[in-house]
Amino acid sequence: MFENLSAQPKDKILALMAAYREDERDSKVDLGVGVYKDASGNTPVMRAVKAAEKRLVKEQSTKAYTGLAGDPAFSDAMIGLVLDGAVERDRIAAVATPGGTGAIRQALELIKLAAPGATVWLSDPTWPNHPSIIKYLGMKSKTYRYFDTETRNVDYVGMLTDLGAVLPGDVVLLHGCCHNPTGANLTKPQWKGVIDLLKEKSAVPFVDIAYQGFGDGLAEDGAATRLVASSFDNVLIAASCSKNFGVYRERTGILMSVTKDTAQRDLAQQNMSFLNRQNFSFPPDHGARVVTTILNDPELRADWEAELEEVRLGMLELRKQLAAELRRLSNSDRFDFLAEHRGMFSQLGTTPELVEKLRADHGIYMVGDSRMNIAGLNEKTIPVLAKAIIDAGI
Numbered sequence: 001m002f003e004n005l006s007a008q009p010k011d012k013i014l015a016l017m018a019a020y021r022e023d024e025r026d027s028k029v030d031l032g033v034g035v036y037k038d039a040s041g042n043t044p045v046m047r048a049v050k051a052a053e054k055r056l057v058k059e060q061s062t063k064a065y066t067g068l069a070g071d072p073a074f075s076d077a078m079i080g081l082v083l084d085g086a087v088e089r090d091r092i093a094a095v096a097t098p099g100g101t102g103a104i105r106q107a108l109e110l111i112k113l114a115a116p117g118a119t120v121w122l123s124d125p126t127w128p129n130h131p132s133i134i135k136y137l138g139m140k141s142k143t144y145r146y147f148d149t150e151t152r153n154v155d156y157v158g159m160l161t162d163l164g165a166v167l168p169g170d171v172v173l174l175h176g177c178c179h180n181p182t183g184a185n186l187t188k189p190q191w192k193g194v195i196d197l198l199k200e201k202s203a204v205p206f207v208d209i210a211y212q213g214f215g216d217g218l219a220e221d222g223a224a225t226r227l228v229a230s231s232f233d234n235v236l237i238a239a240s241c242s243k244n245f246g247v248y249r250e251r252t253g254i255l256m257s258v259t260k261d262t263a264q265r266d267l268a269q270q271n272m273s274f275l276n277r278q279n280f281s282f283p284p285d286h287g288a289r290v291v292t293t294i295l296n297d298p299e300l301r302a303d304w305e306a307e308l309e310e311v312r313l314g315m316l317e318l319r320k321q322l323a324a325e326l327r328r329l330s331n332s333d334r335f336d337f338l339a340e341h342r343g344m345f346s347q348l349g350t351t352p353e354l355v356e357k358l359r360a361d362h363g364i365y366m367v368g369d370s371r372m373n374i375a376g377l378n379e380k381t382i383p384v385l386a387k388a389i390i391d392a393g394i
């Protein structure tokens, strides 16, 4: 049987991580994989997560199965965090999932059940897992322009032009904040423009929000998702806790479906629980319970928000320092976009050849599409990267 298998394409980021590990240069800089790192290159367990885990160890009295949708208290807490009352609670169906990826997978399977002919529209570029899962599920997809490689900002006109071809019932995937890989985000008026167009087209928005709290703050980063959720009868929202709670390996995420009324909500809830059942039965609980404990305890929540804010401001400071150093070295403002981008990533907007040159000549590792993880930098490596960028002629 197994002889019939064909080789799968290698995951580019994992291959990059392996090459980085093998590089013997002391000066090497890892800007590849999408994991937050502090100034010493560690991905710490957040203080509130440690405290909540201690509490769970002491107080948890059973590891029996949760419901198929996970712990209802997790759904309530996450709906509060992401939507903050923007939509009536009885219009929202929710299931816990293995990470944000699990939520995306379940959302796509739900679309397959509800609208098998729908096309899923993706930003060009987007997180590579989006097209890869869509292809694996045999669904139709199209792309809309998103990034202007000249300005390194959102190509808003191109985006609206391409979304002009959306058909009624098509699904449009939008990054709720901190766009991955580009770091370029819609302004509030632009979000309104996209919402108006999608309403006119009778499209269904699907928001992927994986970095709430990494951009402009917890509330600010949730604002676009709330605006979308309150503007349509039907919206899908996939939220990840991996980054903002630092619980990557615990696989903690949630799929929310905003529906028209409670009857639709019940139907969506049933189908989402059914899909969990088919794919893995009960979703992982440990990370979800940690997140719930933090969100529902004022003291833990305040500490989590404070640490998340330190993380966010630290990345913002790195952005500012890198932009300033490049401004100094290039004697121009052409890299100022780095300070304007938000989240963990920025796309430099250069060629795979020059990305390879940065790796070969300077030991700087970034994804081939020139996405860099800003959190991989520190005060020592910023001048190294800036000089390498200028030396490479980017």
Ligand code: PMP
Binding pocket: 034, 098, 099, 100, 101, 102, 127, 175, 180, 208, 209, 210, 240, 241, 242, 248, 252, 253
């Ligand atoms: N969406 C986007 C855009 C992401 O960048 C990520 C994380 N790389 C996810 C979803 C999901 O991450 P996870 O499955 O680790 O929660």
